[in-house]
Amino acid sequence: MASISFDAVTVDFPVYNSSARSLKKRLFQVATGGQLSADDKGRVVVRSLEGLTFDIVKGERVALLGHNGAGKSSLLRLLSGVYFPSTGVAKVDGTIGSLIDISLGIDHEATGRDNVYLRGALLGLSKATIEEKMDEIIDFSELGDFVDMPLRTYSSGMHLRLAFAVSTIIRPEILLMDEWLSVGDEGFKHKAEERLTSLVDATDILIIATHSKDMLLRVCTRAIWLEHGRIKMDADAKTVADAYFGA
Amino acid sequence: MFSFISGGVQDLVASTSRMPLVGALGWQDVRQRYRRSALGPFWLTLSMGVMIASIGIVFGQIFNSPIHEFFPYLSVGLILWMFMLNTISEGCAGFISSDAIIKQLPIPLPVHVYRLVWRNIIILAHNLIIFPLVLIIVQKPIGWIALMSIPGFVLLLINMLWVALLLSTICARYRDIPQIVASVMQVVFYLTPIMWLPSMIPNKSGSLIVGLNPFYHLIEIVRAPLMGANATHLNWMVTIGIAVVGWLLTLSVYGRYRRRIAYWL
Numbered sequence: 330m331a332s333i334s335f336d337a338v339t340v341d342f343p344v345y346n347s348s349a350r351s352l353k354k355r356l357f358q359v360a361t362g363g364q365l366s367a368d369d370k371g372r373v374v375v376r377s378l379e380g381l382t383f384d385i386v387k388g389e390r391v392a393l394l395g396h397n398g399a400g401k402s403s404l405l406r407l408l409s410g411v412y413f414p415s416t417g418v419a420k421v422d423g424t425i426g427s428l429i430d431i432s433l434g435i436d437h438e439a440t441g442r443d444n445v446y447l448r449g450a451l452l453g454l455s456k457a458t459i460e461e462k463m464d465e466i467i468d469f470s471e472l473g474d475f476v477d478m479p480l481r482t483y484s485s486g487m488h489l490r491l492a493f494a495v496s497t498i499i500r501p502e503i504l505l506m507d508e509w510l511s512v513g514d515e516g517f518k519h520k521a522e523e524r525l526t527s528l529v530d531a532t533d534i535l536i537i538a539t540h541s542k543d544m545l546l547r548v549c550t551r552a553i554w555l556e557h558g559r560i561k562m563d564a565d566a567k568t569v570a571d572a573y574f575g576a
Numbered sequence: 577m578f579s580f581i582s583g584g585v586q587d588l589v590a591s592t593s594r595m596p597l598v599g600a601l602g603w604q605d606v607r608q609r610y611r612r613s614a615l616g617p618f619w620l621t622l623s624m625g626v627m628i629a630s631i632g633i634v635f636g637q638i639f640n641s642p643i644h645e646f647f648p649y650l651s652v653g654l655i656l657w658m659f660m661l662n663t664i665s666e667g668c669a670g671f672i673s674s675d676a677i678i679k680q681l682p683i684p685l686p687v688h689v690y691r692l693v694w695r696n697i698i699i700l701a702h703n704l705i706i707f708p709l710v711l712i713i714v715q716k717p718i719g720w721i722a723l724m725s726i727p728g729f730v731l732l733l734i735n736m737l738w739v740a741l742l743l744s745t746i747c748a749r750y751r752d753i754p755q756i757v758a759s760v761m762q763v764v765f766y767l768t769p770i771m772w773l774p775s776m777i778p779n780k781s782g783s784l785i786v787g788l789n790p791f792y793h794l795i796e797i798v799r800a801p802l803m804g805a806n807a808t809h810l811n812w813m814v815t816i817g818i819a820v821v822g823w824l825l826t827l828s829v830y831g832r833y834r835r836r837i838a839y840w841l
Contacts, residue, residue, distance in 0.1 A: 342839055345749070406838075410682035413835035425682065433680050436604055438611045447604060450597040451681060 331423030331502035331533035333385040333408065338417035340378040340403050340558075377403040378558045381417070385534055385551075392545045392566060393538040394573050395555035401538040404555065405429060405505050408536060423533060426452075426501025428510060431492040441467075441476040441483070441491055448495045462498050469524070470494040471517070486513055493521060497528050504532040509544045542574045577828055584831030591686040598687055602694035617702045624703050628654055628710070635771055644714040645803075646773075651710045652799045653770035656732075659700040660791065661761055663736045666692045668754035670744030675841040685834060689741045693733070707802070721801050728797035728807060734819050735794060742826040745833060748840045768792050790818055 378400045385391055393401045406412040407419055409427050434451045435444050445466055449459035467476050470490040480488060489512040512521050529535050529548070539545055545552060545566055552569035554562040562569050591598075610616040628651045636646045667689070671678060674688040711718060747753045768791045774782055786792050793814040800807040 345840075406679065409680075411679055411838050413838075427681065430676075430680055433676060436608060438608060439604065443604075447600055450600040451677065451683075453594070453597075453683075456596055 331387050332420075333383075333422070333503070333534065334418075334420040335381050335383050336418045336420075338378060338381040338407065338414040338419050339376065340400075340407065340412060341415040342375040342377055344373045344375055376558055378407070378555075381560060383553065383560065383563055385536070387533045389551055390529075390535040390549045391537070392549040392552040392569075393536065393555060394540075394545070394552055394569065395561075399555040400558040401555060402507070403558075405507065405536070405538060408503070409505055421503065423502035425503045425505065426499040426532070427505045428496055429505060429507045431496040431510070432488070435480065435488075435492060437481045438479050440479055441470075441472055444480055444491065445476075445495050448492070449498075452496070452499055454498070458498075466491075466494045466498065469520070486517075489513065490517060490521075497524055500528070500531055502532060503534045503536070504529060506535070506537040508539055509537065509541065509548070542570055545570050580831030581824070581827045582831070583834065584827035587684045587830075587834060588686050590684040591690060594683060594687050595690075597683070598690040598694055601691045602698060605691070605695045606698050617699060620699055621702050621705055624655065624658065625706050625709075628706060631771060639772065639776060641773065644716045647710050647714050648707070648716055649773065649799070649803060650771065651706055652802050653795055655700065655703045655706065656795050656798055657765065657768070657770050657791075658703065659696055660732075660736065660794065661765070662699070663693055663696045663740055664743065664761060665754070665758060666696065667736075667740030667743040668747040668757055670740055671748040671837055671841060672744075672751075678838055678841055685744075685830075685837060686741060689737065689744050693737055693740055697733075718802070719804055721804055721806065724801035724806060725798045728801060731812075731815050731819065732794050732798055735815065735822060738819070738822040738826040741830055742822070745826075745830050745837065748837050749833070764789070764791055768795065770795070790814065793818075 381404070393404060395401050403412065405427075407414060408421060409425055409429075410421065413419075434448055436447060439447065442463070445463060446456070446459055449462075450456075454462075467473075470476075470487070470493070472487060472491060475483065475487065476491075480491075483491070493510060493512045510521070510525055511518060535548070537544075537549070549566040552562075552564070552566045552573075553560060554569050554573050562572055606617055610619065613619065615622065628647070631654070632643075632647045632650050635650070636643055639646070670689045670692055671685065674691075677683060678685065678688070743753070743757065747757075767785055768789055769786060774786045774792075777785070787810075793811045796811045797807045797815055800811070
């Protein structure tokens with residue numbers, strides 16, 4: 330069963346390429362981003378998340394709130410398994426799917442069909458699965474004959490529709506998103522909304538970074554408000570939304 | 577130490593289940609480079625062919641060596657050298673150039689190294705066409721012994737894999753290393769018997785330059801059988817030794833730092 334358990338998780342970024350001297354002047358100043366400090370060897374370190382402790386169980390829809398640089402993206406990367414905590418324990422049980430950057434890995438010179446295979450392989454789908462879903466993807470993205478044309482001939486709308494159609498065939502237990510995806514013109518938007526909702530409904534846990542109060546109240550059951558890499562508030566969606574956006 | 581190695585091994589094993597991804601990305605890299613060009617990757621074959629022909633003619637004359645010996649020797653050496661050179665220099669950028677994927681998807685990191693090695697194998701396969709052509713032109717027969725170059729190549733590949741993984745890891749952290757590697761490789765090219773035969777230099781200094789050069793042994797386990805002779809025991813011992821030591825070193829370094837790599841990019 331899908332579950333997430335964080336215990337005092339901290340993420341420190343070592344900064345190797347910036348001038349340590351000039352940054353040292355700003356040591357311990359609280360910036361909008363993480364906190365700058367130096368480790369015991371004198372290297373400059375950006376602390377992007379600090380002391381995160383929370384549990385998320387099956388069925389929860391969690392929104393991540395916070396200003397730019399509050400640590401939302403770092404937290405999503407921790408959850409997806411891309412980052413490992415510098416200290417603390419981050420336990421994530423369940424298969425993870427990500428709808429962050431759905432255009433990742435797309436090749437503009439390759440045809441739409443090739444890109445479906447490529448994108449599918451990146452998402453960990455087998456060739457057989459992709460072949461099975463191919464017609465559905467082509468149909469859904471409304472590309473028609475364009476699917477055998479190189480991607481550079483696509484309009485940006487077609488491009489997004491294809492990326493969206495491939496990326497949403499996954500059925501993970503834990504779904505990570507950065508803002509609610511909304512693609513295409515009015516007609517397509519409706520269809521996409523339906524598909525996304527059915528994907529979200531099928532997952533055990535949703536974690537979504539957002540700035541939208543409407544979406545938060547509509548979809549989420551719980552919200553975590555991050556500020557300077559720490560949890561400022563962790564409660565049900567309504568309470569946090571009122572505090573964050575102002576009642 | 578042991579836990580690092582086992583962590584590294586874990587990643588290597590996990591990566592083998594993503595072989596379809598390795599295949600797709602590797603092919604895409606080659607196609608992307610040559611898309612919309614009429615000859616495609618065969619441009620490499622062509623330029624390699626021209627290079628072999630010109631070096632062969634000039635140096636064959638200078639060294640006064642028989643054409644049916646020197647040309648096949650030179651072409652195999654140069655083709656293998658290009659494979660090693662590209663694998664090693666692209667190995668430096670193994671993780672750096674895949675940073676977008678690494679920071680977004682939890683794909684085991686050795687996948688990115690397998691990808692670059694696979695891409696270079698594809699390119700090597702294109703270049704390899706030159707060798708039979710050269711044999712036909714100089715009318716040199718080839719014997720069964722040539723099959724021994726296959727295990728030789730496998731061993732070369734095992735060695736290239738650890739070099740690429742190790743360099744990918746180190747270069748993600750220390751961005752000066754690629755430049756150092758590039759200069760070293762340039763020197764190594766002249767120190768390695770590719771354009772010249774080991775028998776051409778005086779015995780004492782020769783055995784030192786050649787014997788201590790790992791690249792010589794790596795090339796020789798593939799080239800010697802293709803020239804109709806078995807690679808020496810020394811060649812095999814050295815390359816197997818490098819593989820064992822190299823993998824142990826790589827696994828402990830990679831295993832130690834694999835969880836930090838995403839932060840370095």
